[in-house]
Amino acid sequence: MTNAQTEPTPEHTGPWRVVLVDDHGIFRAGVRHELEQASDKVEIVGEGEDVATSVKAILATVPDVVLLDVHLPGGGGAEVIKKVHATQPKVKFLALSVSDAAEDVIGVIRAGARGYVTKSISTDDLIDSIGRVATNDAVFSPRLAGFVLDAFSGSIDVASIDEDLDRLSQREREVMKLIARGYSYKEVAKELFISIKTVETHVSSVLRKLQLSNRYQLTKWATDRKLV
Amino acid sequence: MTSVPEPSYQQPGPVAPVPPNPPVRTRLTRSRSEAWLGGVAAGIADHLGWPTWLVRLCFVGLAFANFLTIGVYAVLWILMPEPSPVEQPPGLQAATNQGMRQSTRPKNVSFGRVSAVVMVGFGLIMLARMLGMGPANAFFWPIMLAALGVGLVWLQADDEPAVSKSAAEVPAGSEQTRRPIVSVGGRKWVEAVRVLGGMTLIGGAVALLAASQGGVGQLPLVAMVSALTVAGVAVVAAPWILRYRRRMAAAYEEKLIADTRADMAAHLHDSVLQTLALIQRQADDPKQVATLARRQERELRAWLYADQAGPSTLKAALTEAGGEVEDERGVPVEVVCVGDIELTEGLRALVQAAREAMTNAAKHSGAPFIDVYAEVEPTGEGELVQVFVRDRGKGFDPADVADDRMGVRSSIVGRMERHGGSAKIRSAPGEGTEIRLEMKA
Numbered sequence A: 001m002t003n004a005q006t007e008p009t010p011e012h013t014g015p016w017r018v019v020l021v022d023d024h025g026i027f028r029a030g031v032r033h034e035l036e037q038a039s040d041k042v043e044i045v046g047e048g049e050d051v052a053t054s055v056k057a058i059l060a061t062v063p064d065v066v067l068l069d070v071h072l073p074g075g076g077g078a079e080v081i082k083k084v085h086a087t088q089p090k091v092k093f094l095a096l097s098v099s100d101a102a103e104d105v106i107g108v109i110r111a112g113a114r115g116y117v118t119k120s121i122s123t124d125d126l127i128d129s130i131g132r133v134a135t136n137d138a139v140f141s142p143r144l145a146g147f148v149l150d151a152f153s154g155s156i157d158v159a160s161i162d163e164d165l166d167r168l169s170q171r172e173r174e175v176m177k178l179i180a181r182g183y184s185y186k187e188v189a190k191e192l193f194i195s196i197k198t199v200e201t202h203v204s205s206v207l208r209k210l211q212l213s214n215r216y217q218l219t220k221w222a223t224d225r226k227l228v
Numbered sequence B: 001m002t003s004v005p006e007p008s009y010q011q012p013g014p015v016a017p018v019p020p021n022p023p024v025r026t027r028l029t030r031s032r033s034e035a036w037l038g039g040v041a042a043g044i045a046d047h048l049g050w051p052t053w054l055v056r057l058c059f060v061g062l063a064f065a066n067f068l069t070i071g072v073y074a075v076l077w078i079l080m081p082e083p084s085p086v087e088q089p090p091g092l093q094a095a096t097n098q099g100m101r102q103s104t105r106p107k108n109v110s111f112g113r114v115s116a117v118v119m120v121g122f123g124l125i126m127l128a129r130m131l132g133m134g135p136a137n138a139f140f141w142p143i144m145l146a147a148l149g150v151g152l153v154w155l156q157a158d159d160e161p162a163v164s165k166s167a168a169e170v171p172a173g174s175e176q177t178r179r180p181i182v183s184v185g186g187r188k189w190v191e192a193v194r195v196l197g198g199m200t201l202i203g204g205a206v207a208l209l210a211a212s213q214g215g216v217g218q219l220p221l222v223a224m225v226s227a228l229t230v231a232g233v234a235v236v237a238a239p240w241i242l243r244y245r246r247r248m249a250a251a252y253e254e255k256l257i258a259d260t261r262a263d264m265a266a267h268l269h270d271s272v273l274q275t276l277a278l279i280q281r282q283a284d285d286p287k288q289v290a291t292l293a294r295r296q297e298r299e300l301r302a303w304l305y306a307d308q309a310g311p312s313t314l315k316a317a318l319t320e321a322g323g324e325v326e327d328e329r330g331v332p333v334e335v336v337c338v339g340d341i342e343l344t345e346g347l348r349a350l351v352q353a354a355r356e357a358m359t360n361a362a363k364h365s366g367a368p369f370i371d372v373y374a375e376v377e378p379t380g381e382g383e384l385v386q387v388f389v390r391d392r393g394k395g396f397d398p399a400d401v402a403d404d405r406m407g408v409r410s411s412i413v414g415r416m417e418r419h420g421g422s423a424k425i426r427s428a429p430g431e432g433t434e435i436r437l438e439m440k441a
Helices: A025-038 A053-060 A075-085 A102-111 A122-136 A140-151 A172-182 A185-192 A196-212 A216-224 B040-048 B052-065 B068-079 B090-097 B111-131 B140-164 B184-214 B216-281 B285-304 B314-329 B343-367 B403-419
Strands: A016-021 A043-049 A065-068 A092-097 A115-118 B334-338 B370-378 B381-391 B422-427 B433-440
Touching: A016 A025, A025 A043, A043 A053, A043 A075, A053 A065, A053 A196, A053 B422, A065 A075, A065 A122, A065 B052, A065 B090, A065 B314, A075 A092, A075 A102, A092 A102, A092 A122, A092 A185, A102 A115, A102 A140, A102 B314, A115 A122, A115 A140, A140 A172, A140 A196, A172 A185, A172 B370, B040 B052, B040 B068, B040 B343, B052 B068, B052 B140, B140 B184, B140 B343, B184 B216, B216 B285, B314 B334, B314 B343, B314 B370, B343 B370, B343 B381, B343 B403, B343 B433, B403 B422
Parallel strands: A016 A043, A016 A065, A065 A092, A092 A115, B334 B370
Antiparallel strands: B370 B381, B381 B433, B422 B433
């Protein structure tokens, strides 16, 4: 249920190389089975079941995209991202989870994941999302957009903090709101009379703000929601 | 303690927006996270909505003016309850316990607190001395020393649970697990030093007192006697105290585990087992099985991970309405909420209208899923609540909403207008439908 739209990625040849990280063997088997039906687009080159095995598998194969569970033995998905990015900053992560705890989702995004989708996503949408993340775009599901709006709405009254980093611009808020309403990038572009490329730029910049944003504000947001 | 004047929540400056959730006055509890000493000042500040430094300043200022304030602080320390631990949904607790999420660790405050005690004590002594009332009074030094010692030992008692249990066996989110796990060894050491220091100070106080009665010449002897006494008591009592603490900890853990297991068992029996039985009986009807599985998944997920929004908020009501439509029509409904608000009568009507919109979308649009987005936005006067119900189904031309689509006319538009809100429908054949509901609350 993402808003990913099929879009050609001309400069890339061959299937995306993907590592699958989840602590449930059954789920890995299921996703592998689904993705193998589209072996021309996605190839699974490795699997991991906890932080240690995942980091090992990722560093050994250096895939394009890692499908990452949010909850993982050994410190969670965020830990995997940190360890991999220390040596391989180019590996992209897409969070895939049933966990609806806002704090954990935001935590993984802040650690460096480029998107979040729920495990109930359809196979086609998942493949689209993998392609999107691999080409350095961000994948925002309605749920993630909602979390992001929630996270930033607490900080709009603070004028003293670095404004560029800690607030969403009017346009970015509009884009986030439309995505939260279930609009695809294409539909957002049409609604706001801008190009899809511009929508992608806005979404990427929201992602960047989220990752760089003042820690205090987001922590306060989490505390207010009794998440910490 | 509730008769304190209402603090002002207004923020200075023309652009200050109304906070999304007006702060609710919290119960008066000691603050663990922001404590310098016992967390009394931070707790009071939290309760009154004052800045913590102001309350601290009051305390320090008053302490200089009158030593009684220190007594008041101590009494408050004893009387103010600890904050009740923040409950987490079971799924998150389990994930935290198994180290599957990152936990935010608060800074280790023990050093800061000990140094605060020492500094405040030292400052007071100096002040008293300067005022010339110190050494002149025979009871002054013993009392000061004893107070410091008692303070140190109290800090110890306050921290006790953190040391006596390892974090994995304690419910996540309770105060104990929020303390660092890795530094248990270091904490034991700090603990020993604290107790030792406290006891030395108390011993010193006793010695001084005795010496002041018996003459200064007796001081070394008296000091030795009281040191030996204190040490003796410690040695004799130590094994007993240790065993008692271990037993308490073990009993607590056992009860905790048993409770959790009973809860879990009851829940699984009521929900998952029943659904599995139903699925087996309806195995030849894939649609029914999918519906059952989805309902069970939603229910289980809500139980495991849900925010603890009260049942009377907009978010909870919309989620519930979405779930009902999903069950009735077999079309997934994805509800996303930003902000939340207590339901009023008008908002209840809004939820009803939204439910009607979801039902319509599920019934007529043919879309594979429905997106619902709700937003509570603070405005100049009150909050603006907007709900969007959107499908990507076949859509229709709003101009020819015939009489057979009474649902839209009366249940949605009419209902909203009766309660002072508005409803806008945007749809075109082939482009899906979006219904926007708006209301001031």
